Amino acid sequence: MPAENSATSRTAKIERKTSETDIKLTISLDGTGVYDVDTGNGFLDHMVSQISRHGLIDIDLKAKGDIHVGWHHLVEDVAITLGRAFNEALGDARGIRRMGHAIVPLDETLAMVALDCSGRGYAVIDTTLDDIMVETLPGALVKHFLESFALEGKINLHAQIMAGVSPHHKAEALCKALARSLRDALEPDPRSPSDIPSTKGTLSG
Numbered sequence: 001m002p003a004e005n006s007a008t009s010r011t012a013k014i015e016r017k018t019s020e021t022d023i024k025l026t027i028s029l030d031g032t033g034v035y036d037v038d039t040g041n042g043f044l045d046h047m048v049s050q051i052s053r054h055g056l057i058d059i060d061l062k063a064k065g066d067i068h069v070g071w072h073h074l075v076e077d078v079a080i081t082l083g084r085a086f087n088e089a090l091g092d093a094r095g096i097r098r099m100g101h102a103i104v105p106l107d108e109t110l111a112m113v114a115l116d117c118s119g120r121g122y123a124v125i126d127t128t129l130d131d132i133m134v135e136t137l138p139g140a141l142v143k144h145f146l147e148s149f150a151l152e153g154k155i156n157l158h159a160q161i162m163a164g165v166s167p168h169h170k171a172e173a174l175c176k177a178l179a180r181s182l183r184d185a186l187e188p189d190p191r192s193p194s195d196i197p198s199t200k201g202t203l204s205g
Contacts, residue, residue: 012089021065021077031058039063043135055179079145083152100184104177109164111173121151134167
């Protein structure tokens with residue numbers, strides 16, 4: 001089903017069903033960080049929940065997939081659905097700050113995210129997790145999740161682990177930094193409350 005969105009509440013609802021996954025998602029960009037996430041993978045649930053809680057984005061997500069072949073399809077399609085819902089809920093991006101960044105510590109780990117809700121998807125990601133497991137999730141899928149979200153959400157995303165040892169801490173800190181960056185970027189700009197933040201007058205093309 002196509003997404004539904006409201007310019008006033010910045011919400012979106014998407015149902016995505018393929019031969020590999022079945023996903024139902026509702027988000028509100030103007031939420032309070034309430035989440036109900038069930039993907040069948042505990043660590044993926046944890047990642048999405050961090051984005052919700054620290055980004056103050058309400059997320060209701062139910063996802064099933066062909067996990068007998070691995071986690072790739074499920075992780076990728078969850079990220080695609082989140083990205084598309086984010087883009088739909090954002091609308092024309094009128095009145096937002098547009099850009100955000102955060103440096104987030106988690107014990108020995110330090111993660112950096114900088115992003116621009118520019119209408120042009122791009123991702124430069126360095127997680128240092130590619131060849132290891134992060135709890136129940138292959139580390140390479142953490143990077144793929146972030147890339148897929150950025151491309152489908154039409155966000156220019158730079159994310160980097162600056163220091164760290166624990167794979168869990170690295171992935172969690174990246175999600176928290178993503179959340180805080182999104183929160184900054186999505187906040188209304190009081191000096192330009194009704195303008196699209198671009199010299200082109202549009203962020204959609």
